[in-house]
Amino acid sequence: MSIGASENRADAAYDDGIDLLELMLPLLESWKLWLFGSIAAGLVALGVAFIVPPIFTARTSLLPPQQQQSAMASALSSLGGLAGLTGLSGAVKSPADQYVALMQSVTVQDRLIDQFDLMRVYGEKLRFDARRTLETNTRVSVGKKDGLLVVEVDDESPQRAADLANAYVEELRRLTSTLAVSEAQQRRAFFEKELKAARDQLAAAQKVLQASGFDVAALRAEPRAAAENYARLKAQITAAEVRAQVLRGTLAEGSPELRQQLDQLAALRTQLARLERAADGAAATDYVSAYREFKYREALFELFARQYELARVDESREGALIQVVDAALPPERKSRPKRAVIALLATFGAFLLLGIAILIRHHWREAARDPARSPQLARLRAAIGR
Numbered sequence: 001m002s003i004g005a006s007e008n009r010a011d012a013a014y015d016d017g018i019d020l021l022e023l024m025l026p027l028l029e030s031w032k033l034w035l036f037g038s039i040a041a042g043l044v045a046l047g048v049a050f051i052v053p054p055i056f057t058a059r060t061s062l063l064p065p066q067q068q069q070s071a072m073a074s075a076l077s078s079l080g081g082l083a084g085l086t087g088l089s090g091a092v093k094s095p096a097d098q099y100v101a102l103m104q105s106v107t108v109q110d111r112l113i114d115q116f117d118l119m120r121v122y123g124e125k126l127r128f129d130a131r132r133t134l135e136t137n138t139r140v141s142v143g144k145k146d147g148l149l150v151v152e153v154d155d156e157s158p159q160r161a162a163d164l165a166n167a168y169v170e171e172l173r174r175l176t177s178t179l180a181v182s183e184a185q186q187r188r189a190f191f192e193k194e195l196k197a198a199r200d201q202l203a204a205a206q207k208v209l210q211a212s213g214f215d216v217a218a219l220r221a222e223p224r225a226a227a228e229n230y231a232r233l234k235a236q237i238t239a240a241e242v243r244a245q246v247l248r249g250t251l252a253e254g255s256p257e258l259r260q261q262l263d264q265l266a267a268l269r270t271q272l273a274r275l276e277r278a279a280d281g282a283a284a285t286d287y288v289s290a291y292r293e294f295k296y297r298e299a300l301f302e303l304f305a306r307q308y309e310l311a312r313v314d315e316s317r318e319g320a321l322i323q324v325v326d327a328a329l330p331p332e333r334k335s336r337p338k339r340a341v342i343a344l345l346a347t348f349g350a351f352l353l354l355g356i357a358i359l360i361r362h363h364w365r366e367a368a369r370d371p372a373r374s375p376q377l378a379r380l381r382a383a384i385g386r
Contacts, residue, residue, distance in 0.1 A: 026362035027355060037354045042347030049342045054334035058161035061148045062169055063323045064096045096142045096149055099172060103140050103151065106131065108171045116164060140168070148325060158330035165328035173322050191308040194242075198304050202297040208290050231295035233272050238300055240265040 027034060102108065109131045113119060124130040137154040151168045155161035244261050252258070 023359070026358055030358045034351070034354050034358060038347050038351040041350030042343045045346030046339055046343040049337045049339040052337050053156050055154050055156060055336045056158040056161050056331045056333075057152055057154050057335035058158070058165040058328040058331055059150065059152045059326070060165040060169060060328035061143075061150045061325045063325055064099050064142075064147070064149045096147060099149060099176075100140045100142060102175055103168050103172050104135065104138075105175075108168070108175065109134055111171055112164060112167055115167060116160065121160070138164075138168075151328075153328070154335065158332075162328040162330045169322070169324055176322070191304055191311050195301070195304040195308045198297065198301040202294075202301045205290070205294040205297040208293065230272075230292045231297075231299045233268065234296045235299040235303060237265065237268045237272060239303065240268055 110127070112134065113127065113130050118134060119125070119127065119130045122130055122133045124133060139150075139152040141150050142148070143150060151165050153161045153164040153168070155164065240261065244258070244265055248258065
């Protein structure tokens with residue numbers, strides 16, 4: 001049995017050798033077609049690569065603005081309810097991803113399309129198609145290690161590629177100057193809105209006070225103590241309400257900081273209600289109520305004016321922090337097409353395809369000579385003919 005098994009293995013090995021030889025023989029017989037056909041395909045691909053217009057890539061890198069410690073921290077700490085606003089700066093993330101989105105916005109793309117007449121350059125009739133082509137030719141990314149913002153633009157013209165890359169930076173500066181992007185800009189916009197409302201309310205309160213018999217010269221007269229105490233307490237309540245509103249937008253409803261702020265607001269409202277009941281019990285006159293309201297509006301206006309000025313200072317510190325590390329220059333070498341790579345890939349692909357074609361042709365001819373496979377080939381030819 002062992003001798004027979006050995007013979008069977010030898011026969012199997014011999015059969016494998018015959019199959020491999022039958023596989024290689026047609027390739028060796030057609031080696032000229034196989035070799036020179038592959039070389040010819042590579043040369044054709046190389047010629048086509050020379051016809052394709054070269055693409056140049058311009059690159060610029062910039063340092064995105066970084067959130068800074070607010071100059072308002074020390075001032076807000078002494079303002080009761082508004083002191084917690086400084087806690088928001090710790091929740092602000094790096095703005096790099098936000099600046100990437102801004103540079104890829106439709107507003108920036110449309111400005112670049114109009115500035116460089118890209119609809120004509122790209123041969124597009126619709127602005128939508130021009131935006132899509134510009135987006136395909138542009139790559140904006142953030143370095144994982146260095147944190148730099150990198151803009152790469154592809155174009156057939158080296159100069160236009162560099163100009164487009166630099167224009168992205170200028171459009172980013174232009175857009176951030178009109179949007180409240182940073183934490184300081186958001187605070188400035190918030191306090192600017194509140195300051196305008198406080199100014200209008202102060203003017204209305206002054207008119208009511210004057211109508212009650214008080215003129216401007218008497219605004220600093222009695223009852224100063226009660227009115228200023230009432231105004232101060234009411235301003236603290238308004239500040240606490242503003243802080244609670246901001247915290248609700250950034251923290252969960254059951255967070256300890258929000259609960260503490262709501263408890264503080266409830267305590268202040270209790271003190272205000274007690275003070276109002278005392279004033280009503282004393283049968284305060286109309287001009288006292290008007291004077292209290294005026295002092296409250298005046299204190300609130302001064303509070304918001306102070307915070308608005310501090311926010312403007314912080315914004316001015318952040319305004320010029322978009323710094324270009326490497327400005328884009330017209331590239332001296334093309335980035336694509338890689339002609340040598342194209343030629344090598346075409347040669348290798350043709351080498352494989354020609355080898356498969358030679359083998360298929362050989363086995364087709366061998367099958368045509370076999371009488372047992374003639375009916376099958378006839379059916380195949382008929383199916384192909386259809």
